[in-house]
Amino acid sequence: MLDFLRKQAQSTLIQAVVIIIAVVFVFWGGSSSLRGHRTSLASINGEEISPQEFQRAYEQAIDGLQQQFGGKLPPGFAEQLGIKQQVLYRLIQAELLRQGGDQVGITISDLPVQERVAEMNVFQENGTFNLQKYKDVLSQNRMTPVSFEKGLKSDLRTERVRELIGSFAAVSDNEATRWLAYNGEEIKLAYVKLDPASFEAQVKTDETNTKELAAWFEKNKDRYRSEPKIRLKYLLFKQSDDEKQVQIADADLKAKYEQDKERYRQPEERHARHILLQVKKDAPAASRAEKKKLAEEVLAQAKANNADFAALAKQYSDDASNKEQGGDLGFFSAGRMVPAFDAAVFAMQVGEISGPVETEFGYHLIKLEEVKPETVRSFEQVKASIAVELQQQQVKSLTFKRAAAAYEEIMRAGSLDKYSQQGKGQVAVADYFSRKELPAELPKDPKLAEAVFSLKKGELSNIIELGDSCAVLFADDLKEPELPKLEAVQDKVTADWKKEKAAELAAKAAADLLAASREKKALQSANGAAVLTTEFLKRSATGKDAPPSPVLEEAFKLAWKEKLPTKPVQAENAWFVYEVKERKAGAGKIEEQARQQLLASAQHNLLSAWLGSLQSQAKIRINEDLLK
Template identity: 70%
Template structure:
């Protein structure tokens, strides 16, 4: 649950459109046109989307990605995923939503904003709103009352617009019943599998056909380029042994980087979740809140065991058995409402119900780990290792530069080798895919090696762990082989392809015969496999064929028993017959109705936004198109 909460809080990639729009409104107040004095990434019907809003949204998206990749993300990765375009698209949608609400006459006054703030438990003391607590919590989160209230006003407006548009999405009883019947349908299949491997023995070798096939496919047998190298290697690890860092230098480095060793305040919390699915009916939501309030009363009782209550009540299966334990985390790592509640509590305090997009939470704050700075003795070894690497790298470069100069003076690497016996290493001809073990695996080494022409000396190549100087003693260009040199492999590949053709033909012939007889026929020397009842929404089951076959079978009209064509799954072909169908009961449960309703509302809102966008005058500036990876990672 901890990782899930963190991702939901910080990754804009995995959130639904409606949720993303709400988040944008809360934090950045998109849509306030302050005039043309500041730069903007886009304008929507004349309203600017400021560059600052885009930068914040983009930074949050990249930060979410970084956390999902363990804090390390390759340069340019965000651009490859199109994060800039996605963030800009969502900001534009948020502005369209705001403008659409205005056109619909939806305006939120200051009164409901104040009422909502007063209702937020995180701002209350002894059950009443506390102005001082309100200011303190906003200050802790680097927000002002003005910006928070403006964002909340936009958020309430967005909620009202979404509610209004969603009210037109009605799921009738008949539609829900039809959906339930469709999802609950079950079928029993009989099928025959035709695997190419079963036909390889039937492929007769034909020299003439093999030669023609090889001529057509010979490009895939083209050899890799090879290079024979002579090279000098200057390993950083060799120089690290010689480096000694004085204590004074370590302390000076510590003082210089002291802020980087500062650890923010962390809090250890447990929670009990009363889950509410997205789009749940008001009655369901009210029932879950009531259950949370009843459990809260028990949790606040004297001698209450919060961990035991979590095991009994919590809907969070990921940590229920651990008593709802979320471990230690810093501010800003959870969804906002949860995060604000935890960081406004005292150790030992139980709070709730706190409402988030997951439902209602009861929270117990177990322990507060204050902000601190790691001491010199704690980080001394790490500092020493870092400085050793830096200084060793410098020494390695110094040795490489001296050797390179000596090669130039000697006139060639061979003559240098005569003067410095044993320093030049030799790698016999090799390709990228067959690298000798003593050759560095560093891509820069291989790129440099295969970028040289015969007789060419490289410059000094920087590697991850040192430096190298390379000389291409010989280069073998890629060649197209003759059939005689590749016959065994070519023959095996040709037989495999022919066997696949035979398998496909056998499947086609069996299906034709079966359709003629109106039932699945048993192939000569083959077998028919019969399944148990298979469920549409739960692939698998007794003797079940691959998912592609099951999916195809469920798409058949009820009067059809045989497919129009064999189904390919992986390398094999399948011919099947629907032997039995069992329709679903058609009685949609409350959970199904909620999901259908939520899906219909989401689809309607998306379509409405698309309609607004098609009519809108949208201008995108170049500021939104430049790469921001470096900016976001700073």
Template identity: 25%
Template sequence: MFEFVRKHTRIMQVLLFLLIVPSFVLFGLEGYNSYQERGAAVAKVDGREISQSDWDNAHRERVDRLRQQMPTLDAKLMDSPQARYATLEEMVRDRVLTAAAHKGRLIASDQRLARELHSNEVIASLRGPDGKLDMEAYKQLLGRQGMSPQMFEESVRQEIGQRQVLAGVAATGLSTPAQAGVSLDAFFQQREIQVGRFDPADYLSKVNPTPADLEAWYKEHARQFQLPEQAGIEYVVLDQQALMKDMPINEQDLRTYYEQNAPRLEERRASHILIAVPKGAPAEQKDKARAQAQQLLEQARKNPDSFAELARKNSQDPGSAANGGDLDFFARGAMTKPFEDAVFAFKKGQVSDLVETEFGFHIIKLTDIKGRSFEQMRPELEAEMRKQQAQRRFAESADSFSNAVYEAADGFKSVAERFKLEVKTATVQRTPAPGAAGVLASPRLLETVFAPESIEKKRNTEAVEIAPGTLASARIVQYSPARTRPLAEVQDEVRKRVVATRAAEMAKKDGQEKLAAWKADPAAARLSDKLVVSREDPARQPQQVVESALQADAGALPSFVGADLGEQGFAVVKVSRIVPRGEVPAAAAQQRQALYSRMWTSAEALAYYQLLKDRFKAQILVPQPAVESTESATR
């Protein structure tokens, strides 16, 4: 075979050409590169793969999102294999629900999408005084997150569809009081117990490890003594909030702004008559309410001065009926939108047509209009103008800032002078330190700081959006790679851990032996005084003791059970009897019933989701990581 290849090289070249070129024509070079870059599949849903790179990107975004919501979150919790696996499970769930929404044609309408976007606080901050969205700022905000408006709106539409998939199950969850009573009685049950504790502290003197023992343990647990890499950095921050503080306000601009927005800032006083319609009421009931409201409207229009008396006798709004329907003064945004639109659309003394809201049918009379003076409004106007100008200046400066840090390359002096920023310094690790906040808590920025090029060349990183309205760039000035502390340096700590581990093992072994012996001869048991425990009141006992006691066979009491307390040793528990519960206050019983109903509904939704997973052949192709021990998780 090899001799044939050697003698017929030209033929083999042609043959390889014929085999390889068509594949490039069909799939393209980009396809090969893309396949390599995306990595192997880690999950499948409905025939579509989730790649390793998809997973990595999703976890990075999830960490960024959580850090923004909870700046004090310990980064180590999000850097674990368990946290990464949770992200993959979340991705699979999203894909399953998306597939179910698509198959069920659960598509959000344009109106539903508009309502969702309107309620978004970040997007709301980009609206001007006239209520219009600043599209340029909107595009820039999304662009810094790698999205176009179309991509973002499609993701919101998709999320609405996902919620609709489980909404039907969640809305129809039902648990009877009898059903809840059985489960709640079992969960809150009380039991009388006695405890025999085997504390590792009592065994410490019996442990005497040799140098070889210490070395072996150190080698097995060397990762626990690894010092992480760290870097001394310089960084600058372009912050919209900081821009607001120093934003000058022109007096004439402020007065002009007040004059243009005075109608929007005024308060109005109105009275109303409500004919209530329960949510989800049948059409017949709704028509009856509308007819009643129409009759009252005709009476109010014939005699406007009788409006207060009509409201007192007929309005079904308990908060205002006694006051003749009076709602006092209110500004825009205080009432539901159809109601507000009507009040702010007509003149003083005018009575509206029927106004339908989610509460029913309203008849509204505008009784007064109160404007607020310029001086009264000055603090609010200044704050609003500063916010708008800061948003505008930030949007204008963002690209310039990004270009400036790139062009400066090896320092921030020129950037700081140009944008009037302070160059700050810090020492950071690859993951945010516990308690870190702001820039130093941004995984996205730290990722760019510890990128190979940044470490090697110590250049300014790209400008990174660490939060809405905040860009930052950093550069390494000093770098220390990760290293493992030598045994000589940590020998005392290693010895303490070896002794503690072996003492806990001895306590557990002794406890298990005593458990077997006391089961055979209950009279020989050395136990504490009797006490009553429950999940509500554990009587200062460890959770493992309480759970072991409550899981003991109720039909075989008294009995002995063991409770493994991990590093705290072992406990032998004698469960004597079930203690009757006292009468539960009505309010507490009602709360528990509601809690059980929510848990039952959640269980039904989870069961339905499991069915969807089977229907769409959802598979996770990587093994689930083992739960870390308490010791390793706290290092």
């Protein structure tokens, strides 16, 4: 594996015009199906991705998109982007990275996980990690410390894998010089833009081309096929209608507090500093003994009169994460550190210095700075949050019970219509609508749209739980997609046909202009189209004076002796003919920032190659039924 990495690291030319540090990897091809195997969504070398794991990742992706769109997504937007497929690709990629990390021997201990948790601002109060806040935040997000830290450990291992694979990448001086010449090259262009819109006036729509228009419509009529539509009958049960019925008594709040009292317990916390003399696990005995001797010498200095432990940590500690803070570990509770370290700290007195304490990381010298005794937040402190929690739970439960009772009545009545006729509920009707045109009275929830358009004609849904309501749906009628007659869409068809014919005229005009320019060995002017001349431009140039990037790309591909291309360039719904007026070779001294960009690109390419190797050897199976 390492020989493979070394070979892959020696690239011939790194194209770093735009550096993208994201591994884009398609796993779909070549994967066999798990159709009919209902217990997992995918399997990678026998390691399964469960539907629950996929659902959590999918919901996180949807939440992120909703935040970008102000809390709402356009109907069908997630499907158009293929979010489900993207989420699955990421999960498969993460599992391949994890398995690859196992192959190269990367493991993560509990200590870096604990340190990462302690550094997160969301779990801190007044700049210090707070265990109770940690538990509360995770609880609010339906997670436990065990599951959260397991995921965090996986993320840290992925980081280590990326760092390890990236460490094999290198950029030689010759490669950097070649990139400088490539990226620093400049050209000055003259070009003509032939916009189809300017040719539309030449396209006549009269009796002479009626047959041509009809033939064009017949060839392209699927473009005008209507979307499927549904006429929906439904019952909507809103939580807001039940809020006034729920009153939480103080006795209930007190009982809930007593029941969950452990949630409000803040265990004893200790504030310590340490000096780490790091020893690798596979270090020889002589090296280990040398480090221990150094630890004992530093310990003697630390215990000397008026010794500054923080200053000694800055001088000697190998723990880069807190060395500059004088080895400060902040406050932490029992069980947060590795066992030997944890046992030592919680057996010390304030001001005491202990060590050397041996752990898997090496030898630690520890100073206990402060102790916070165990506390329990009082009922009055948490009463308001308990009230909100119980209110939400009971209102949601009450709303669901109303929906469930109505559903049972519908079953007894035999249909939603008979249920309505008995006067037991107000059934609403939404006339024919498509997925893209949801009625305003329906909740704008992706789950609702998904449920509506999964129904068959005459089918009653289960109870659909939405964010703040429940719904029961009935597909009263369906309209399948229809192909319209030409007369029904005449105006739109005529407009589309004119645009296509104008585009053909623009393409012909561009070809004729290029032929004339090549004959004259210089760019000629076109009827009604101005010849624009740029300043010197680099490959990545943008702005109102620069032509579209595809034009620049083609211009830079021309041999230095060539001035004119062999064919026009199509970009931004127009055609371009250009001439290279002048060129400047790239030169100069490679800057450190550019070198780092090159290195980042090399690391990205190497990681992609490594993942490609893992994927080609992996057995990846996907349950396509569960992905629908």
